[in-house]
Amino acid sequence: MIDDTELLNQIGRGDPDACRTLLERHGHYLFGVAHALVGNAADAEDLVQETLVGVLGSRFRGESSVRTWLVRILTNQAGMLRRKPWRRAGHAGLDETPSPAGPATSAGGADARLDLATMLAALSLEHRQVLVLRELEGLSYEEIAEALHLPRGTVESRLFRAREDLRKKFKGYL
Amino acid sequence: MSCQQSAQVHAYHDDALAASERKVLEAHLQECADCNQLLAELRGVSNLIAAAPLAPLSPQAMARLSGSWRAARDHGLLRITSWLTAAAAAVLIGALLLFPDRNPSTSPSFVATSTGEASWETVAVMPPLDADENVPELIVLATWMANDLSHGAGGAGERQ
Numbered sequence: 528m529i530d531d532t533e534l535l536n537q538i539g540r541g542d543p544d545a546c547r548t549l550l551e552r553h554g555h556y557l558f559g560v561a562h563a564l565v566g567n568a569a570d571a572e573d574l575v576q577e578t579l580v581g582v583l584g585s586r587f588r589g590e591s592s593v594r595t596w597l598v599r600i601l602t603n604q605a606g607m608l609r610r611k612p613w614r615r616a617g618h619a620g621l622d623e624t625p626s627p628a629g630p631a632t633s634a635g636g637a638d639a640r641l642d643l644a645t646m647l648a649a650l651s652l653e654h655r656q657v658l659v660l661r662e663l664e665g666l667s668y669e670e671i672a673e674a675l676h677l678p679r680g681t682v683e684s685r686l687f688r689a690r691e692d693l694r695k696k697f698k699g700y701l
Numbered sequence: 702m703s704c705q706q707s708a709q710v711h712a713y714h715d716d717a718l719a720a721s722e723r724k725v726l727e728a729h730l731q732e733c734a735d736c737n738q739l740l741a742e743l744r745g746v747s748n749l750i751a752a753a754p755l756a757p758l759s760p761q762a763m764a765r766l767s768g769s770w771r772a773a774r775d776h777g778l779l780r781i782t783s784w785l786t787a788a789a790a791a792v793l794i795g796a797l798l799l800f801p802d803r804n805p806s807t808s809p810s811f812v813a814t815s816t817g818e819a820s821w822e823t824v825a826v827m828p829p830l831d832a833d834e835n836v837p838e839l840i841v842l843a844t845w846m847a848n849d850l851s852h853g854a855g856g857a858g859e860r861q
Contacts, residue, residue, distance in 0.1 A: 538774075546770055554763055559755020572762050579770040643753035661715065662750045668717050687711050693746050694739075701745030 531593035538582070550579070553594055557601055560663065563643040564605045564655050577604040595664045599674040602656045606675070609652060641700065649696060654689035657682055704735045714743040790844075 529537075529545075531552070537545035557578060561571035578601040587596055647655045656675060660666045668686075672679045694701070706729055712718050713726050730736055 541774065543771060543774075546774065547767055550763070550767055550770065554766060555758045556755065558758035558762070562756035568756065568762070571756065572766065575766055576769050576773075579766065580773045583774055641749060641753050643750065643755055646750065646753055658750070662747055668715065683708075683712070683717075686715070687708060690711065690743060690746055693749075694742050697746070697749060698742070700749055701742045 532587065532589065535582075535587050535593060546579075549593075553597055556594065557597055559643065560598055560659055561601055561605070563647050564602065564652065564659060565608075566644060566648060570608070574601060574605055574608055577608060591664075591666075591670075595666070598659065598664050599666075602660055603675065605652060605656060641697070646693065646697065650689050650692060654685050654692070657685045658689045658693075661686055704733055704739075706733065706736050707739055710736050710739050711743065714740060714747070 529548070531549065534545045534549045534552075538549065554575065557575050558571055561574040561578075562568060565571050565574055578597060581600045581604055582597070585600060587593060590596075591599075647658065650658070657671055660671045660674060666674065668679050668682050671677070671682045671686075675682070677685075706726065709718065709722070709726050709729075713723060718726060726736075730740065
């Protein structure tokens, strides 16, 4: 099986099969993370699309796995997507922070797991970005700061606030 | 939580403390029930997130993403070709401006001779034979190159 780095090289050479393979390999995960970041399927699809376009204009330096690199682009794009004027004019989703009445679950029942989008729904996009990079991709504070172009102190305070919110909200699950 | 060490506990949970700070906090955790509970809950939050299912991507959405990515890639190729076209034309126009008085008899000819004895270099860059004789050669050549490369760029998008 071709590894992800080689796939990126092939994509750089314009190989359409490599594009399809990379998308099949990581598209589901990227979409799931995007959905957790933006809160709805339509925006999540847009966000993945912007991420894929971003891949064409970016260079993978091998400092992380390709998946982590893709998620870094995705979280960055989430911030940029929100700043697009047509979205501010009335496109729902990115600025919404729906607050579920109670802890919803993916399948219902006492032992059902919370889905990620439900868990993060009450947080701001800024808090979701740092949480995704820290909790899902295991990036250090410095790496998150670099990925989101933020000072390290801002990353720490956002993570602190995000986790405190989740800790209080889902105390019954802990 | 009444303990003032909560930020340190968060950093400890993220393995972001220096060795000396970690030692101090671990000593503190031996005696602070609040911080111990906080640490346990932070681990619980991390476990919840790690176990949380992600929203599924439908096959239709996957197909749309695949198509739009391919279109974006083709558009990028088209744009690069357009830039190359513009750059080539700019170089030729620049050459014309820098050397406006070149004697045609001493400069290489870009037009095939009447006897058809053009060298391969001449043939390779030969502009249309019906070009206006009053227009300088370099202008004719620049126009021809721009048109030719633009055709090539258009073709790039149609290949897929």
